[in-house]
Amino acid sequence: YKKADIRCYCGGHFCRTCAGCSDWKRDGNNWKRVGNGCHLSHSSSSVHNQSIKATTSFTTLLEQLNSNANVQLPYILPYENTGRKNVTTKYDFTRAVVTIAHLIPLKNEVIVASGFAVLDGGLIVTCAHTFYQAARHLSCSELDQKSQSIVITDEGExxxxxxxxxxxxRSDIVLLRLQGGRQIPSLAVDPYPAPKSTSLLSYNFVTASLTSTSRPTISYSWKPAEVLFYKGPCGQEATTGTYDELSAMMYSHPPSNGSSGGPIVNEETKSVVGIIRGSEVNYATRKSIGFATPSECLFEAFKLPGMPDGLE
Structure with a gap:
């Protein structure tokens, strides 16, 4: 099957393609993506040769998706709608973007998504649906302790x-903790929805390569886009600055395979305003457009500023 043909229902919207749920199969000694778009090539043992041994299996992470559903973390995510003074170039904020690979070696499968770091750089924001896509390759009878999820940084670590x-x-958002207390550069997050026609830069995953003799390399680009409109939980058009619930931000650039979970930043402030989820067809224009979770939804996982401890 081809990943580009898979349609899903999420957040009240039908007929969407999950962006970036890149699916890979082994061809000889190389990994290749099934379908159009990106590909990942590496020797079959290179991931295990280079990566630090994971203490948490992918199966355990799946269990934590349920046990930690809608958990509020004991941290405050700063309101950074004006961005950061030290972030002025694309390189400055690309360092916080990562590629996430879910490795299922017993089935020779690798599912790839994108993500980005927040707070002190030890927490990674990404999408949940790629976890469930990878889970389809597991069977209850398998001893799957070799399965794992790894983060590939912009520097190839x-x-x-x-x-x-x-x-x-509801928001298709997952927050991951890096092993060993590792930290990478983080991104500013805007707590307010970007108004219609706001100029954006959308992360666009292209390819990833991994060999046993060199560090991984990630190819990517930042695509210019703009906010088109918002949708509510039932798919109806929603308006910023009102009491409407904003479940999805529709924007002009359809994301590439492998981009799901990656950031969309305000072109002016460089703050994150959306988390990439997928694409759908705008039947009014008959063109494919992107949809993302508004960044304001991410704050539901954190304490509100000024709220006392223990208050739910």
């Missing part, structure tokens, strides 16, 4: 995922 800290079910 491999860091295993230690835990799923929180899973915002």
């Amino acid at each position: 491999l860091i295993p995922v230690a835990t799923v800290e929180s899973h915002l079910v």
Whole structure:
């Protein structure tokens, strides 16, 4: 099958393609993506040769998706709608973007998504649906302790995922803790929805390569886009600045395979305003457009500023 042909229902919207749920199969000694778009090539043992041994299996991470559903973390995510003074170039904010690979070696499968770091750089934000896509390749009878999820940084470093800290079910958001207390540069997050026609930069995953003799390399680009409109939980058009619930931000650039979970930043402030989820067809224009979770939804996983401890 081809991943580009898979349609899903999420967040009240039908007929969507999950962006970035890149599916890979082994062809000889190389990994290749099934379908159009990106591909990953590496020797069959290179991931295990290069990566630090994970203490948490993929099966355990799946269990944590349920046990930590809608958990509020004991941290405050700063309101950074004006961005950061030290972030001025694309390189400055690309360092916080990662590729996430779910490895299922017993089935020779690798599912790839994107993500980005927040707070002190030890928490990674990504999408949940790629976990469930990878889970389809597991069987209850398998001893799957070799399965794992790893984060590939912009510099090519491999860091295993230690835990799923929180899973915002309705928003398709997962927060992951890096193994060993590792930290990477983080991104500013805007707590307010970007108004219609706001100029954006959308992360666009292209390819990833991994060999046993060199560090992984990630090819990517930042695609210019703009906010088109918002949708509510039932698919109806929603308006910013009102009491409407904003479940999805529709934007002009359809994301590539492998981009799911990656950031969309305000072109001016460089703050994150959306988390990539997929694409759908705008039947009014008959063109494919992107849809994302508004960044304001991410704050549901954190304490509100000024709220006392123990108050739910």
